[in-house]
Amino acid sequence: MARTPRAPGAAPTIVEVAEKAGVSIKTVSRVLNQEPGVHEKTRETVLQVVAELKYRPKLSARSLAGARSFLIGLLYYDPSAVFVGGVQQGATLRCREAGYHLVVESLHNDAPDLEQQIERMVLALRPDGMVLTPPLCDNPKVLAALRATSTPCVLIAPGFHPGQGGALDLVQADLPTVGMDDLRAAEEVTQLLIGLGHRRIAHIKGAADQSAAGQRYQGFLNAMAQHHLSVDAELVYQGAFTYASGVAGAEQLLTCSVRPTAVFAANDDMALGVLAVAQRLGLSVPRDLSIVGFDDSQAAGLVWPPLTTVRQPMAGMARAAVEMLISPTGGPAPHRILPHELIVRHSTTAPPA
Amino acid sequence: MARTPRAPGAAPTIVEVAEKAGVSIKTVSRVLNQEPGVHEKTRETVLQVVAELKYRPKLSARSLAGARSFLIGLLYYDPSAVFVGGVQQGATLRCREAGYHLVVESLHNDAPDLEQQIERMVLALRPDGMVLTPPLCDNPKVLAALRATSTPCVLIAPGFHPGQGGALDLVQADLPTVGMDDLRAAEEVTQLLIGLGHRRIAHIKGAADQSAAGQRYQGFLNAMAQHHLSVDAELVYQGAFTYASGVAGAEQLLTCSVRPTAVFAANDDMALGVLAVAQRLGLSVPRDLSIVGFDDSQAAGLVWPPLTTVRQPMAGMARAAVEMLISPTGGPAPHRILPHELIVRHSTTAPPA
DNA sequence: CTGAAAGCGCTTACAG
């Protein structure tokens, strides 16, 4: 007499696979986990039964018995953030390939019980790793809470870079990161404008407390210096990465004594603000004013004229981050820089004669 | 002699809590699960030890032993879709409140192995429910695969409504849904234009295979009919919910014999296309042409002029969907309609005299 | 190359 058959509708277990294949459950486990030391023929038999039964090991059982949960956590703050979509796309794809799953949590960067929220999530889920996006990856509270539970983390595009000094170094120091070369990209963007013939180029800086803003500004300065172009102080505006700050910046920059012929905003949201003000002032973009942004947000391609900008490799960064968590390399925390892409659209042209 | 203490860094278990509180693990379990029949004093003691130890039950153990996994799955297709952000926001918040967690999976609507991907996810995770967003919630393959595993589902803003007939009825029939009143909202939007004095109003329809498109068109027709306004056939364009189709529609509508004074596009992406064409043609929006969209996408507020549109209660819909999965009501599948919001911005005004 | 036993940390079904 066979063992008690499972209830109709219930999924098969490893025991059922083992019985049908005529092996022990340990052997089934070996095959499924690709452990060495299984006879080829045995392996095939098991695999065939697995396919027949459509057997998939139950995550909760694997997780409880073993050392891995096959869960990766993704923490983010601003749901409208440009890159959450891309990051999630890359992360879920890599997870799926590796048999992992992505658990997302939307956190408020200023929540008073932020640490507790993270603690709960980690203790309940025991994820094998966490992917952090800005601004959470620059939040000392978040990093400290994660460190306390000794959960492996990877920071995506952190605003601060390790070794830069400051309080964050304490919690961020030895964490792996994935990012892009903001400085280089900003240089390229500026060179594009210079190449088109622009000399009087304005810059709207990003939030002062994020190093990406500083890097982009520095890239702008570098390119200008390389071409022996002066950067008039009245042509630099301190923005905040928001649409509103782009509007405010444009209102000041476009009404100053000698109007710039081009504006490089440190991100697309601010560039859209510039575009709005230019249109309100009756300026034709790009004929009277060239505008470039940074991020390649969805809106950047949906406005008229579509924005010249820089595409951050968001899906790629997320993929790399998940990879680091799934297959840690050992040794010092890696810091990967992924290539970016200049997206030249219609918001840039030669300056008016 | 006390029991073997746990390794340093290891999280406490229910056994440790039980010992410290001087009760059995079953009692701790009762307290944690808010089961009735625990002496108030006992409950307090347990709760205090739980707090002291920062104990959180491990999900994999609960899931393996019990009937629930405390996992809700969110399936979506287009990562750039307007509402994924809002939906995820609402879903993660409601999950957190209830001690659940959200696992997301980005699926390709046309993937050949779509069913297998879903099967794997479900068998591995055993989520207590799935939240489906368009267009996946209108994909018969997706619904059939989920039905085969008897996973509870809630459809968010399905393009097709149950009982409408067609092949989808077979798989969608008894599934709960959360949505908004597209017809009503479209009526309101059209009435807004009529109220401003517009008579010659064009409409760009959404993708023909999504009922939301049909509903919005019908709402447009209703409002026009109520005010005894004719709808010229050359003022209706069959779009596809894409920016490109908005551009194509505008190119036709804005160059026809007698130009409309207003365009109602069935979503924001298309409305942005209309705006782009209008600006290219040298039309001033809204002075020469009023434009309204639908969705309140992020870009809608970031262009100039910012778009008048309809805000779908996306976070609210997701919250309600999760709620339905966590606390099913029994009885027939509920169909909830959530209130929308008219967002009047600067892309609409009275028609030119 | 293969397997029997123990155990992960909870909940379920009983019993008192």
Next chain:
DNA sequence: CTGAAAGCGCTTACAG
């Protein structure tokens, strides 16, 4: 109101 036992479905650590 409370608890002892069994068991969920896997992996780990051994043994052969």
